């Protein structure tokens with residue numbers, strides 16, 4: 414998945430909702446996941462959306478709408494929505510929600526569920542590859558690591574990718590990205 | 602006062618923001634804080650939370666377990682690292698079954714999370730362990746006549762249940778730290794708003810809009826510099842200021858300084874020692890003003 418544009422984020426929005434799309438079990442599933450336990454407490458006041466910095470500049474990203482859709486059981490529409498990836502995780506909504514919905518965590522749960530099945534933005538794939546190779550989320554160029562000494566900085570602590578891999582054994586996301594080419598989550 | 606900390610650099614600082622590390626180490630040394638390097642490191646986990654919460658928990662707990670072996674509390678320069686390590690420490694301490702689940706992963710690498718270390722971001726350390734008075738006392742060249750604005754960034758403030766040392770709606774720590782240098786810290790619109798950095802790569806358009814908002818708000822109050830305490834916020838403003846000026850056909854020319862750079866100047870360190878040369882938006886005007894001011898007094 415490349416950049417989320419307003420156009421890509423709008424896709425599917427024009428389609429009227431069909432009765433068969435409602436999945437009444439979705440909300441109960443969410444109630445059991447750490448982070449989205451309080452989703453049913455949302456009474457749609459709109460505080461989250463009105464205080465969301467991203468919503469101010471996006472025509473499509475609306476945290477309240479995503480939560481409402483999930484309450485209604487529109488699982489696929491929520492999880493396939495590109496707009497999910499626009500949240501900046503600034504936690505303003507979490508702090509201001511009068512119902513303690515932990516909105517940013519709910520969005521994170523949606524993303525995690527989406528990541529299990531769908532494609533995710535390329536930045537996350539790059540970071541995951543770097544983590545598995547170096548222990549750091551970015552591939553820090555050798556040049557910069559070597560430059561530290563001349564700048565009077567101590568050597569960079571060593572990553573231990575082998576230990577990282579060991580501890581991540583059995584984690585679904587990493588099982589998925591370590592699949593052979595062609596089966597990868599990324600659409601790149 | 603604790604004065605020995607395990608420094609947790611994170612990924613972004615050594616990757617792109619060495620000026621923050623250089624200036625932080627210099628001022629912390631002057632304040633008598635001893636830093637010990639992490640014996641082994643991996644990403645704090647935050648970048649992976651969006652795609653796998655479990656990964657974030659494991660990576661954070663692994664770092665905490667390593668710190669526990671050293672028997673030292675953690676200091677971070679990155680608010681994202683601080684927020685993540687604090688949060689996971691609390692989550693695993695509060696929930697024995699989650700802790701057991703995460704420990705079963707750590708066991709594969711011969712580690713165990715016990716929940717015995719505390720993590721502080723440099724802001725919290727300066728406030729609680731050093732204290733405003735000691736910082737004031739360390740100032741030899743007060744930055745009088747300098748007017749700046751602060752930007753805390755999100756993860757030193759929110760979610761508030763993990764940060765009890767400041768008010769996320771009206772944060773005071775950074776302001777008071779700035780004032781301790783003798784500079785004036787100006788109020789402006791939407792001070793606590795996100796810089797937009799997490800949206801880079803997903804929607805650059807939205808990220809730039811948010812950064813532009815901040816720059817325009819601080820320009821309205823005629824701030825001479827913006828003071829940050831986060832590698833991502835710094836990259837977002839310093840690296841993108843020129844791009845924002847071009848995209849929106851506006852002129853800002855506002856240098857973005859790491860708080861330790863500002864404090865360092867007041868402590869009498871030179872701009873070279875504080876890696877001012879790394880800044881994309883040059884701080885020449887400020888430095889000139891400060892040296893002229895100093896000459897006048899002599």
Ligand code: SF4
Nearest residue numbers: 455457458459461510
């Ligand atoms: S602020 Fe809370 S209660 Fe209000 S709409 Fe958002 S999630 Fe629902």
Ligand code: SF4
Nearest residue numbers: 465500501503504506
């Ligand atoms: S955490 Fe996400 S949804 Fe909530 S206010 Fe910030 S950007 Fe908006």
